[in-house]
Amino acid sequence: MKPHFDHVALIGLGLIGSSLGHVIKQHGLARRVSGTARSAATRETAMRIGFVDDVHEDPADCVRGADLVILCTPVGTFAKLAEQMAPALKPGAILTDAGSVKCSVIEAIKPHLPEGVHFIPGHPIAGTEYSGPEAGFAELFEGRWCILTPLPDTDDDALARLKAFWEACGSEVEIMTPDHHDLVLAITSHLPHLIAYNIVGTASDLETVTEKEVIKFSASGFRDFTRIAASDPVMWRDIFMNNREAVLEMLGRFTEDLASLQRAIRWGDGQALEELFTRTRAVRRSIIESGQDTPAPDFGRHGVPSQETEKPAKKTA
Amino acid sequence: MKPHFDHVALIGLGLIGSSLGHVIKQHGLARRVSGTARSAATRETAMRIGFVDDVHEDPADCVRGADLVILCTPVGTFAKLAEQMAPALKPGAILTDAGSVKCSVIEAIKPHLPEGVHFIPGHPIAGTEYSGPEAGFAELFEGRWCILTPLPDTDDDALARLKAFWEACGSEVEIMTPDHHDLVLAITSHLPHLIAYNIVGTASDLETVTEKEVIKFSASGFRDFTRIAASDPVMWRDIFMNNREAVLEMLGRFTEDLASLQRAIRWGDGQALEELFTRTRAVRRSIIESGQDTPAPDFGRHGVPSQETEKPAKKTA
Numbered sequence: 285m286k287p288h289f290d291h292v293a294l295i296g297l298g299l300i301g302s303s304l305g306h307v308i309k310q311h312g313l314a315r316r317v318s319g320t321a322r323s324a325a326t327r328e329t330a331m332r333i334g335f336v337d338d339v340h341e342d343p344a345d346c347v348r349g350a351d352l353v354i355l356c357t358p359v360g361t362f363a364k365l366a367e368q369m370a371p372a373l374k375p376g377a378i379l380t381d382a383g384s385v386k387c388s389v390i391e392a393i394k395p396h397l398p399e400g401v402h403f404i405p406g407h408p409i410a411g412t413e414y415s416g417p418e419a420g421f422a423e424l425f426e427g428r429w430c431i432l433t434p435l436p437d438t439d440d441d442a443l444a445r446l447k448a449f450w451e452a453c454g455s456e457v458e459i460m461t462p463d464h465h466d467l468v469l470a471i472t473s474h475l476p477h478l479i480a481y482n483i484v485g486t487a488s489d490l491e492t493v494t495e496k497e498v499i500k501f502s503a504s505g506f507r508d509f510t511r512i513a514a515s516d517p518v519m520w521r522d523i524f525m526n527n528r529e530a531v532l533e534m535l536g537r538f539t540e541d542l543a544s545l546q547r548a549i550r551w552g553d554g555q556a557l558e559e560l561f562t563r564t565r566a567v568r569r570s571i572i573e574s575g576q577d578t579p580a581p582d583f584g585r586h587g588v589p590s591q592e593t594e595k596p597a598k599k600t601a
Numbered sequence: 602m603k604p605h606f607d608h609v610a611l612i613g614l615g616l617i618g619s620s621l622g623h624v625i626k627q628h629g630l631a632r633r634v635s636g637t638a639r640s641a642a643t644r645e646t647a648m649r650i651g652f653v654d655d656v657h658e659d660p661a662d663c664v665r666g667a668d669l670v671i672l673c674t675p676v677g678t679f680a681k682l683a684e685q686m687a688p689a690l691k692p693g694a695i696l697t698d699a700g701s702v703k704c705s706v707i708e709a710i711k712p713h714l715p716e717g718v719h720f721i722p723g724h725p726i727a728g729t730e731y732s733g734p735e736a737g738f739a740e741l742f743e744g745r746w747c748i749l750t751p752l753p754d755t756d757d758d759a760l761a762r763l764k765a766f767w768e769a770c771g772s773e774v775e776i777m778t779p780d781h782h783d784l785v786l787a788i789t790s791h792l793p794h795l796i797a798y799n800i801v802g803t804a805s806d807l808e809t810v811t812e813k814e815v816i817k818f819s820a821s822g823f824r825d826f827t828r829i830a831a832s833d834p835v836m837w838r839d840i841f842m843n844n845r846e847a848v849l850e851m852l853g854r855f856t857e858d859l860a861s862l863q864r865a866i867r868w869g870d871g872q873a874l875e876e877l878f879t880r881t882r883a884v885r886r887s888i889i890e891s892g893q894d895t896p897a898p899d900f901g902r903h904g905v906p907s908q909e910t911e912k913p914a915k916k917t918a
């Protein structure tokens with residue numbers, strides 16, 4: 285395949301950065317891949333695994349001459365990185381990122397950018413609960429959405445090139461405004477993570493039920509929350525710090541609804557509960573129909589389907 | 602294998618009842634399996650699939666002569682069923698159930714029971730989000746916990762026989778008091794389900810983000826909640842109606858903790874967030890170490906493990 289870019293610079297070599305390195309190498313999407321990471325150990329690991337061609341301690345050295353620069357660090361680091369990289373960015377280069385929030389990222393990066401650099405904020409909706417340079421794999425983006433949130437003055441050609449790059453990584457690309465992205469992610473990703481972190485915290489603090497018991501009987505529901513509550517702490521701290529308005533808005537609605545459920549339980553209003561529980565079942569069906577999950581029952585038994593469902597598909601979208 | 606019981610009666614032929622039928626047949630744990638279900642269609646399906654030998658419309662007819670009777674209907678039906686079955690129960694028979702709450706189940710059943718019947722409340726911690734007579738499979742209980750909550754006057758021999766039966770179904774048996782069971786399940790199962798139902802409801806009601814978008818981008822976290830929010834509505838209505846005290850207690854703690862997280866987000870207290878998110882990661886590790894889940898990353902890609910993890914095991918515990 286003809287390379288999409290001559291020289292790609294990956295800023296941050298964790299799960300996203302290393303997966304990008306792998307997929308670029310696997311499909312020959314660039315002639316050269318440079319990487320930077322704060323920790324020398326991470327840079328060494330990246331070179332040893334071989335998903336980058338060269339590593340640099342200084343982000344400016346990493347981006348020098350690159351025609352695609354992808355920020356793959358926690359979003360709280362973006363302002364400082366943009367400031368450091370700015371003088372070394374090549375005119376005509378595309379700068380994008382993989383951050384889970386977009387409005388605050390634009391505020392953090394835009395003021396530092398020199399003329400002639402195409403800044404197109406992005407967000408691959410892909411990840412696992414693992415982090416670090418050894419967690420990456422080339423298939424991470426396969427069949428997953430990647431959202432791009434171009435600015436009013438974004439160059440059409442640059443946008444088309446970035447879109448083609450993500451498609452070559454296996455993703456489907458969706459374009460939306462930064463504001464709308466932040467609302468969509470607040471409900472589909474940020475609030476679910478917040479609630480998962482919260483219930484795992486609540487469960488660990490109980491005096492009446494031991495942590496050992498919580499773990500032992502976790503397959504009855506709790507377990508499903510612990511997986512997403514195991515995601516990278518610094519990345520998630522930064523997401524909540526940087527999508528405050530949208531998260532607080534969604535959290536307010538969630539709490540209001542929960543108070544109403546609490547009231548229904550206290551006063552024995554079974555009808556209200558049954559109505560909600562019936563409605564939510566339909567949402568699950570839509571998610572399976574849209575290919576965003578498999579119908580296989582998941583009660584700690586990957587690969588043991590019930591009689592009425594098929595084996596989990598290898599690729600779901 | 603020598604049958605554990607001569608004649609087992611399954612009251613309710615949904616996911617649990619049908620799975621019990623399958624595992625009893627597969628391992629020859631009884632000479633005869635009778636079943637009852639309110640709906641004629643369910644009884645016919647059960648006979649067609651063949652996990653029961655005979656079906657009855659009247660629960661009393663079903664339990665007549667049985668030496669093991671297992672209630673597998675939503676817990677809200679237990680009082681009436683106990684009243685109907687009581688005159689037909691054989692002296693010396695063991696009566697147990699599969700309900701997710703235990704204190705209120707004892708209150709509902711005990712007053713109706715004749716002398717000489719051994720009532721031992723039980724709860725297999727196993728399930729999927731599917732329901733009905735076609736959802737069952739023989740391996741459902743394999744490697745899962747089954748909690749028994751004997752009463753102060755429970756006969757030791759009867760308890761030993763029931764324990765051996767569940768072990769023959771593939772389960773590991775844990776004994777605890779009914780009160781403690783209800784607390785443990787409130788945090789490990791009931792609260793997680795309540796929160797999952799709630800967030801799916803909140804997401805469906807938004808005006809700023811469409812349901813289509815929620816579904817499309819659900820793989821970023823939301824999806825994990827929809828699976829458990831697809832569980833049987835009537836069964837879960839009854840659980841919340843019947844474990845009110847413990848659920849409200851756990852919900853109170855959850856809400857308190859969530860308010861404190863909300864405050865941390867509003868005031869930009871990143872350190873508080875990072876501390877919690879780091880602590881919750883350790884709980885996940887313990888769950889994997891205890892065999893209650895696999896370490897495979899689960900981002901809509903069953904069977905595509907990352908480099909550092911093993912393939913999902915077929916059996917996890």
